[in-house]
Amino acid sequence: MSESLRPRRRPNRLGWGIGILLVISGLVAGFFWFNRNPSSTNPRLNYALTRPQRGPISAVVNASGTIQPQQVLDLTFTSSGLISEVLVKIGDTVSAGQPLARLDTRDLELRVEQSAAQLA
Structure with missing residues (x-):
């Protein structure tokens, strides 16, 4: 009898809604992160x-280097x-x-001049 007096718990709809919202916002943020630039x-x-x-x-090549x-x-x-x-x-x-x-x-x-002078 004590079981029938307790109120039945309803699923927490607010918690499920917040969880789904977080998952969706994470997916959207990931999409924009990968496509950011x-x-x-x-x-x-x-x-x-x-x-x-x-x-x-006509072909012209401008280059620098070592030859x-x-x-x-x-x-x-x-x-x-x-x-x-x-030269x-x-x-x-x-x-x-x-x-x-x-x-x-x-x-x-x-x-040459000195040598020539010595010979003379």
């Missing part, structure tokens, strides 16, 4: 459509001295036997 992950491509036509082709020579040579000379004039520039093509520089010959000329 699609332009940074998928950049828009700019292009133009044209009809093919005949004409000259390595195919061959590096050490130069040797028969006499030493100070260089008075450089080539960086990047010039040179051939065998071509003079690259002129030496200052004042000291050598002075020695």
Whole structure:
């Protein structure tokens, strides 16, 4: 008899409503979170459509970099001295036997004069 005197519990409709509302708002927030900035992950491509036509082709490439020579040579000379004039520039093509520089010959000329004076 004591069981019949207790009031029956009704399901808490307010709790169910709040739970469903939280789940729906979580789904909506997740959707907006994953789609928050699609332009940074998928950049828009700019292009133009044209009809093919005949004409000259010109291609220009602007680039910077380091160029390595195919061959590096050490130069040797028969006499030493100070260089008075450089006859080539960086990047010039040179051939065998071509003079690259002129030496200052004042000291050598002075020695020749001194040697000639000693012989006389």
